[in-house]
Amino acid sequence: MKPSVEMLIEKYRHNLYVMAFSVCKNAQDAEDVVQDTFIQYWSVRKEFESEQHIRAWLMRVAINKAKNKISTFFRRNSLPLEDYIQTLTFESEESSELFEAVMSLPDKYRIVIHLFYYEDYSVNEIADILKLTQGNVKVRLSRGRLMLRHTLKEGWDHDE
Numbered sequence: 001m002k003p004s005v006e007m008l009i010e011k012y013r014h015n016l017y018v019m020a021f022s023v024c025k026n027a028q029d030a031e032d033v034v035q036d037t038f039i040q041y042w043s044v045r046k047e048f049e050s051e052q053h054i055r056a057w058l059m060r061v062a063i064n065k066a067k068n069k070i071s072t073f074f075r076r077n078s079l080p081l082e083d084y085i086q087t088l089t090f091e092s093e094e095s096s097e098l099f100e101a102v103m104s105l106p107d108k109y110r111i112v113i114h115l116f117y118y119e120d121y122s123v124n125e126i127a128d129i130l131k132l133t134q135g136n137v138k139v140r141l142s143r144g145r146l147m148l149r150h151t152l153k154e155g156w157d158h159d160e
Contacts, residue, residue, distance in 0.1 A: 056128060056129050
């Protein structure tokens with residue numbers, strides 16, 4: 001099974017962008033990662049078992065490309081996250097605070113939180129995508145939630 005790139009772009013472009021942005025913390029880098037991911041899909045001579053297999057493969061490639069992107073020299077000269085956040089619009093102040101808190105998490109927690117809550121992957125699927133054990137994914141989710149709870153609680157305590 002190998003659907004057309006156009007169909008996959010239409011279906012997964014946004015999801016891949018959000019994932020790439022959560023790693024890169026930069027809009028232009030995230031766009032580059034998405035483009036590179038679809039180029040790799042187009043050029044790979046691989047048959048996929050199912051639509052879920054394709055989606056997981058695209059996510060894994062995007063995560064790897066995003067990690068590679070942030071390690072480049074040019075990455076150090078990009079727009080800081082705080083400046084970019086100011087250009088975004090959110091439905092509420094709480095949504096903005098949550099976004100900032102999630103983006104401040106270390107990569108290994110931010111990625112599993114994103115895959116679990118925003119992409120609706122199960123722990124088992126995340127383990128397959130990230131090549132981790134299910135236990136490790138559960139630990140990262142738990143620690144990520146704890147960090148978010150602590151960060152958000154601090155913010156609420158200062159507001160009162």
